[in-house]
Amino acid sequence: MTRFAPSPTGALHVGGARTALFAWAFARQHNGQFILRMEDTDQARSSDQAAQDIMRDLKWLNLDWDAGPTYQSQRLDIYTQYIKQLCDAGLAYPDDGAVRFRMDKHIAFEDAVFGRISVEAIELEDFVIQKADGFPTFHLAVIVDDALMGVTHVIRGQEHLSNTAKHVALLDALGLDRPVYAHTPSIMNPDGSKMSKRDKAKVARKAAKEADSLGAVKVDALELERFLDKKSDDMTTTLAIAEALGLTLPEIDVADFRDSGYLPQALLNYLALLGWNPGNNVERFDMAFLVSHFSLDRIGKSNAKFDRDKLFRFNAQAVAELPAETFEPLLKEHLQKHHTAFDAICADESKFKLFCQAYQSRARTLDEVATLGQFFIAGDDELVFNAKAVKKNLLKNEGEGLSLLAAFADELEALEPWSGEAAHGLIHSFCEKREMNMGKIAGPLRVALTGSGVSPDMDATLEILGKTSTMARIRQCLATVKVKQAEV
């Protein structure tokens, strides 16, 4: 029996997700139960919205729980009983409305990851187990719940390693069994700082301070000032600044990765590998593999830096491995949610199919498709021709590319019916006649249609773009570049 016990004070971030993943995998491996518990004993900071969001994200990751969610705020009477028991036994005492537990023993415990940990009693002061508002503290609630719910293995973040001495002392005082503890190392930023939701605020603050004007930021001036003075890391302010300045915030929360077009299986695979590995050089695996191979003693002891490049790679491969019939609806959903400018392409079934084929191996995330495919949805007269690409593909060798493009345009104009296949045939024969390779015409064409030297395969590009747009762009290009050529 394992559990994931987040405090619903914010979104589920990757560190929490990894903890949940390990606890989930361990339970599944042993045919045990994985339970979800909301540790909402902080009345001021907990919110139902956060609890809902955490569950939504766990579901997205396919980390299904067998019991819960239970809310600690609804179990107050239970904690009160145990607190009373400790007081009656003289092991705890009132202090200014709160209740403190006496820490007077040397504590040692075994951690499944870190080994034997021992702490001298003098290092720990008597600590609060019940706050003045009547709520138990985390320390009391967590051990009571774990014991009562039958949790056998507590898998949680390393920041709790030092707290564990307190937990063990409480457990012993109440005569409750100790679970097996396994603490996972932290996930850090590349610069070594701890990866946290505050990183978003940091980025926003830095950008805001460098910005010329903050007039566009729709936030109360006083709050904005507090934010800039580092007196607040408010998320609403962070988001408002990001929006006003067109800022891209670092992905920290599971939801951020979803919105950026990462696949849950890739994120999970990467997260699992951050601090754990099967020991046989296998890195790409699915959750079935993790469930069968997972073990606590293969969790590393040192903190790990979150490597976005590697995650990118994992995600790119996960995207590429998707069957087309899975990728298509997934991409469509993402574009419809985040990039409505692609609605027209999404609506045309056959074009969208080609579009998907074109980008499945090219985009590392679903979101990148929108960036890479931007030229498809640009207005025919809005293309900006990249000077370098124009020079290389059109102007070089006394405008060879330009003349070829003009000649090819005439043949293309006559192409009927319009299709990628037909266009491919045309390109082929056009090149054969001139005894040249296909790059000679594909290059100039590419510049005319995209403004740059990069596009998916020419035939797919032509079909998705359609005859009208294609011809309009070629004409536009010929006209624009000829002017430029005359100037030179």
Added chain:
RNA sequence: GGUCCCUUCGUCUAGCCUGGUCUAGGACAUCAGGUUUUCAUCCUGAAAACACGGGUUCAAAUCCCGUAGGGAUCACCA
């Protein structure tokens, strides 16, 4: 600062427990080449690490001690 913990390529790590098979393996990133109508994919190859100093031993990445660096915690937050 006290206490607890950690330290292998730039990064994630295998190896460490049970010293020799480690001229330290894999992955991401980087660089070079190949395939390709561009890009991406794909394929091949290269460069790249045992934090430092002592000790134990015939032999140390592996065991012991110390130093340095990093992290966590020391809340009526979890």
